[in-house]
Amino acid sequence: MRVRHDDERLNAGEALWWAALGTGAGLLAGIGLGAWVGGVSRGRVQRAANRLREAAPPQLTIAASVQAVRVALQAEPRLSKLGIQAVPVSRGVVELRGWVPSRSARTVAGRTALAVPGIESVINSILVRGEDDQASEVPRATDQTA
8 A cells, every 4th residue: 555645635436445444443343332331221321310310419599508508607606696698699609798896707607608518609798897897098099181
């Protein structure tokens, strides 16, 4: 067999031969895999689907996951009287809002919410009294138009 250059094209017979070779190789591979893996039946497919469903944890609705975060925050003694709000953002994401007396309370709230099953991310927008309510001196921009 000679080496073919890029500018040479296959003739019809060669193209048909390569197509037949590819089809035959695919059929042989399919037969071999079918014998190795086994036959496919409705019952086998249903059993595989059931195993996949059982392996996946149940997804809570957005409202249920936010309610679970609210319950967890109320159950935490250091946070129960602070009135922290849990606001839904999307499935598995909740935003915490409110005021707390210290940074450690802010951290506890974030960790408590993140520990709730089904919560993957927490946006901690809780503000700390004595720090976040202090008016900082920000220079005001002046109009510099000519």
